[in-house]
Amino acid sequence: MERSPPLLRSVRVLSGILLIVWLVLPLVPLVVWSLARGWRYPDLLPDAWTLRAWDYALSAQSGVLPALWTTLVVAVCATALAVLVGVPAGRALGLHAFRGKALVEIAILAPVIVPGIAASFGLHAVFLSLGLTNGIAGVILVHLIPTVPYMTLVMAGGFANFDPGFEAQARSLGASRWQTFRHVTLPAIRPGLIVGALFAFLVSWSQYLLTLVIGGGRVVTLPILLFNFASAGRNDLTGAIAVLYVLPGVVVLILTARHLSGRSAALVAGLGR
DSSP: OOOOHHHHHHHHHHHHHHHHHHHHHHHHHHHHHHHHEOOOOOOOSSSSSSSSHHHHSSSTOOOOOHHHHHHHHHHHHHHHHHHHHHHHHHHHHHHHHOTTTTHHHHHHHHHHOOOOHHHHHHHHHHHHHOOSSHHHHHHHHHHHHHHHHHHHHHHHHHHOOOOOEEEEEEHTOOOOOHHHIIIIHHHHHHHHHHHHHHHHHHHTTTHHHHHHHHHHTTTHHHHHHHHHHHTOOHHHHHHHHHHHHHHHHHHHHHHHHHHSSOOOOOHHHHHHH
């Protein structure tokens, strides 16, 4: 196995450290605000520190913990549904060439391209006629509109490098459809599946406008609560809620990072079982 030169390894380590610093640096003011009794320009640090904002954010009166739970339920459900829709759609786009394929890809990207506020009010009329407004079910379904495109296109890229001949070989050797999917297809598409699901989760987690319009203010998620406190000028509470808002995404990224790095030998491992 060829090893990287020491200089190249040093550059990679330095690049990784700079990337981490670049990603973490914007979070530092949020943490400081959440612990500050008051922080005024041009002071580099607050004059006094307090846990008052955290005490209130974690109390029952703030509504933060129920909003956190609602956000998590909506994001997980929307991600699961996006996977169910995106995997077969991505397989069709990645493995098959057909007339009008470019138009289908454009149609899939349309929810991402169209301005969110215009799409939200158009969707509100549709969901209102279906009786899906002001409830968590409608919010979960409307989150599929921005999440499914990411899931589908990521999976289309994954299936574009997949050889369905491996599935045919497994079936010819007596494997069932489930065994073929579990030991051949799934290991091959696992990196793309994880990336797509991660994108879908984070996109759903961060939705504000769609949740507000379809939920009608009755489905309170962290983005809505965060905007309310920020609009009220409560910087300390905004900082505390923002830290809670960012943490799940960071945790998900850390848990999935080992699946996203390096060259995957998943297909070989799957065929060898």
